[in-house]
Amino acid sequence: MSAARATVAVVRSERAPLVDTLHEWVTTVDHKRLGILYIIYALLFLAFGGIEAIIIRIQLIRPHNTFVSPQVFNRMFTMHGTTMIFFAAMPLVFGFANYLVPLMIGARDTAFPRLNAFSFWLTAFGGLLLYFSFLGGNGLYGAGNAPDVGWFAYAPLTSRTFSPGHSTDFWILALLLSGIGSMGTAINIAATVLCMRCPGMTLGKMPLLAWLNFTMAGLVILSMSPLTAAQLMLLVDRYLGGHFFDVQAGGSAVLWMHFFWIFGHPEVYVLAIPAFAFASEIIPVFSRKPIFGYPVMVAATLAIGFISMSVWAHHMFTVGMTSAGNTFFVLSTMAIAVPTGIKIFNWLATIWGGKVQYRTPMLFCVAFLFQFLIAGLTGIMLAAAPFDWQLSGSYFVVAHFHYVIVGGILFTIFGAFYYWFPKMSGRMYNEALGKVHFWLFTAGFHLTFDFMHVPGVLGMPRRIYTYEPGRGWDIWNLVITIGVLFQAVATLVFLGNLLWSKLWGKVAGSDPWDGWTLEWSTASPPPAYNFPSLPEVRSRRPLWDLKHPEDPDWHYE
Amino acid sequence: MRILKSAVPIFCTAAAARANSAGEPLSPTNIFAPASTPADTISGLSLLVLTITGAMFVIVLCLLLWAVVKFREKAGAGPGEPAQVYGSTQVELAWTVIPVLIVTILLLATARAIASIQNAIPPPGAVEVSVIGHQYWWEYHYKKSNVVTANELHVPVSSPVHPTPTFLSLFSADTDHSFWVPRLAGKTDLIPNHPNSMWIDPRETGVYLGQCSQYCGVQHAKMLLRVYVQTRDEFDRWLEQQSGPAAASDSTIEGRRTFESTACVNCHTIRGSTATGTFGPDLTHLMSRETIGAGAALNTPANLRRWIQDPSAFKPGCLMPAMGLSDSQLDAITAYMETLR
Missing domain, CATH: 2.60.40.420 (Cupredoxins -  blue copper proteins)
Structure with a gap:
């Protein structure tokens, strides 16, 4: 249907009318278009979340600042967290998975194209619902509002006693809808990986990106279910007289914490594993070597997936578990450092002995290695429960998880943008602007999040709209805020680069990086049917085999 | 390098705090200036964890820096691909076993600290x-x-x-x-x-x-x-002083009557008076406290009067409402509060 028209878009004079084009995008079931829709949607919400972060940081630039009221500040950090996790990071990850997995396993589309479209629009509607709360959140109570219960929305703050009006309902419904959408996408990705691989591609010959996204999909299915159940229980509490989390009637506030974090911790890996996937594709190509220890990388990924289901209560070391309970979660949390360490060493070994080309995607991935190392080590500090009794709920934790999500995950996502932009758009991005983006963002990132560890160690709790002078926190907060401005400018450079390159970038050709996986064997952008004839593979690097017939990979695997 | 910066503040903070803990601390809320056994235990464990993770950081950092500098593509090099290496069981085993050992040490030290803090039994004098x-x-x-x-x-x-x-x-x-x-x-x-x-x-x-x-x-x-x-x-x-009832003073009887005849008594207790509310703080010995509003302001007569007049001036969104009192009522109640030593 839309296939014939998609190829026409290159020829300006024959472009379809705007309404038709929009109609095609809205009704599309093509995994590539849905992937791009996810990504554009996520970039929009990344901008919203970024603006909220800037407001938070301006308020905290000095003690007793009055830039925003406490009420507005609380909405800002709630919306920032919710937006960035559910409506920026997850759609970005899903967007790339949608776009790349079928191409990399040599398939014509995902297993369930219409489920795919349904899931995207559910997620999109969830995000709009969340932001509609700015207009309708207070319901009959008055003017605009937004959720202000924090992104993990601990009970009983979410009960109608403490959260009258509808802002919390918008939060619940937005997450409920997008959660169902996420599960649909996860089922689709898992089914695609299991059922749609091209001839010759056994599980052991899949690109790592497919393996990692398959693991991610499994984690989404397992972790989204308890979150969705908890949201329904909360709705029952709020409107049907339930007492799940109603502490006045024998309910349990701790129950919500368990439900939330058994979603919340695997969620970190739902975002991190696709980030590992990008690094595992980009680092080998720019080091000109295959990934070091493929079977171990797969095993480490699965191990991380399994262990991540058993670490959730390390978010709850301060809620008064028994010493045995605490010790168990110290064990499981520290155990996850082992497979994660293996991954870092394997990437390092991939670079070792290579001929490393520092193009923008590789720069982001190298910075990711350094930053993820630090994020992992501060994670070990937080895993030591008594240390966590001091650091939990402080700015140290905020610094730690931003190190993971920005320094680890967002950096590789930026890398993925530059790496696959030529494939998605058919145009090369501007390398100079890419490097400006990289250096500005890296400088801003380190100004903000390196120094954010310090006020945490000095006793500054998170989620406070203001603080007392004389605690030794002032200078650090000033530096943190300055770093945010660098990041904001760098993000504008990034968005500008994408727009400029889409319109005026050099034509990329099908294989600008001398790549090895199947997406580089088809046109840029790929036709709706992906491959004129289905490829057949004999190794993990089919294009290496093609380019080096004298020394193919399948001799060694 | 920029990367070094990230760890430096943490370690410097820890070190500086240790050096300063006897004199002027870096911050009155510094976790590395402990003054009590649980905080000591945590600080000790934290320094052990910082040392081990710091050592791991330095080692991996050096390896990474070496790799990204040494193996960059050089201008004069030929067009060919580097040697294609697919993995090595021995090396991978090494970097699995060593972290397992490190994690075991950390786990044991942590478990000991958890038990010593959480399982303490109150002595008779507690x-x-x-x-x-x-x-x-x-x-x-x-x-x-x-x-x-x-x-x-x-x-x-x-x-x-x-x-x-x-x-x-x-x-x-x-x-x-x-x-x-x-x-x-x-x-x-x-x-x-x-x-x-x-x-x-x-x-x-x-x-x-x-x-x-x-x-x-x-x-x-x-x-x-x-x-x-x-x-x-x-x-x-x-x-001893706190366990007594509120001081009674005839000179502020008007303030006391105003207090007892407004909604103040629904939330506040003043022992020895008719005020027995429990929703807000006990005010029996209010003037023995240095701050009001949970630290929102110093407990001075001017602040106290302003607080009674409109608590949200100090603490917007707090649950104590402005009572709409007249100036003379405010003066009287403030005078009464000032006798609650």
């Missing part, structure tokens, strides 16, 4: 206090006496020879809160319908600061904590 978290203030009940006070906790100093630790039972009247005074102990949450406990045994007298560290609503930021550590004698005198 002071027991119930702490009740409220939206944006703290309520304290001293067991074995009728003392009820708010926000400013008084405890006796403890020494290894005569240990007089303070054991806190933690409750919440509404949402989740968390009791965190970094120099005395790690934080423990106050959760409704889920009693918790923690203990401190400060070894030096003085004031220790902290604040609520679990988001509890609009004024989470101004739910500050002050712990006054006193010598045993001072503490006993304080307890």
Whole structure:
């Protein structure tokens, strides 16, 4: 249907009318278009979340600042967290998975194209619902509002006693809808990986990106279910007289914490594993070597997936578990450092002995290695429960998880943008602007999040709209805020680069990086049917085999 | 390099705090300036963890820096691909086993610290206090006496020879809160319908600061904590003084009548008067406290009057309403409050 028209878009004079084009995008079931829709949607919400972060940081630039009221500040950090996790990071990850997995396993589309479209629009509607709360959140109570219960929305703050009006309902419904959408996408990705691989591609010959996204999909299915159940229980509490989390009637506030974090911790890996996937594709190509220890990388990924289901209560070391309970979660949390360490060493070994080309995607991935190392080590500090009794709920934790999500995950996502932009758009991005983006963002990132560890160690709790002078926190907060401005400018450079390159970038050709996986064997952008004839593979690097017939990979695997 | 910077502040902070803990601390809420056994234990464990993770950081950092500099593509090099290496079982085994050993050491050290803090049994001389978290203030009940006070906790100093630790039972009247005074102990949450406990045994007298560290609503930021550590004698005198009823004074009878005839009594208790509300802080000995509004302002007559007139001037969103009192009523009530020593 839309296939014939998609190829026409290159020829300006024959472009379809705007309404038709929009109609095609809205009704599309093509995994590539849905992937791009996810990504554009996520970039929009990344901008919203970024603006909220800037407001938070301006308020905290000095003690007793009055830039925003406490009420507005609380909405800002709630919306920032919710937006960035559910409506920026997850759609970005899903967007790339949608776009790349079928191409990399040599398939014509995902297993369930219409489920795919349904899931995207559910997620999109969830995000709009969340932001509609700015207009309708207070319901009959008055003017605009937004959720202000924090992104993990601990009970009983979410009960109608403490959260009258509808802002919390918008939060619940937005997450409920997008959660169902996420599960649909996860089922689709898992089914695609299991059922749609091209001839010759056994599980052991899949690109790592497919393996990692398959693991991610499994984690989404397992972790989204308890979150969705908890949201329904909360709705029952709020409107049907339930007492799940109603502490006045024998309910349990701790129950919500368990439900939330058994979603919340695997969620970190739902975002991190696709980030590992990008690094595992980009680092080998720019080091000109295959990934070091493929079977171990797969095993480490699965191990991380399994262990991540058993670490959730390390978010709850301060809620008064028994010493045995605490010790168990110290064990499981520290155990996850082992497979994660293996991954870092394997990437390092991939670079070792290579001929490393520092193009923008590789720069982001190298910075990711350094930053993820630090994020992992501060994670070990937080895993030591008594240390966590001091650091939990402080700015140290905020610094730690931003190190993971920005320094680890967002950096590789930026890398993925530059790496696959030529494939998605058919145009090369501007390398100079890419490097400006990289250096500005890296400088801003380190100004903000390196120094954010310090006020945490000095006793500054998170989620406070203001603080007392004389605690030794002032200078650090000033530096943190300055770093945010660098990041904001760098993000504008990034968005500008994408727009400029889409319109005026050099034509990329099908294989600008001398790549090895199947997406580089088809046109840029790929036709709706992906491959004129289905490829057949004999190794993990089919294009290496093609380019080096004298020394193919399948001799060694 | 920029990467080095990231670790430096953490380690410098830890080191500087150690060096300064005897004199002027870096911050009154520095976790590396402990003054009580649980905080000591945590600080010791933290330094061990910092040392091990710091060593791992330096080693991996050097390897990474070496790799990214050494193996960059050189201008004069030929067009060919580098040697294609697919993996090495021995090497991969090494970097699996070594982290397992490190993790085991960390786990054992951590388990010991957990047990020593969590499984401590109160000695006979222990002071027991119930702490009740409220939206944006703290309520304290001293067991074995009728003392009820708010926000400013008084405890006796403890020494290894005569240990007089303070054991806190933690409750919440509404949402989740968390009791965190970094120099005395790690934080423990106050959760409704889920009693918790923690203990401190400060070894030096003085004031220790902290604040609520679990988001509890609009004024989470101004739910500050002050712990006054006193010598045993001072503490006993304080307890004696606090257990008495409110001072009665004829000169402020008008203020007392105004207080007792407005809605103030629905929320506040003043022992020895008709005010028996329990929703807000006990005011029986209000003037013995240095701050009002859970640390939102100093307890001066001017601040007190302003607070009674409109609490949201200091603490927008706090649950005490402005009562719409006239100037003369405000003067009278403030004068009455000032007699509550």
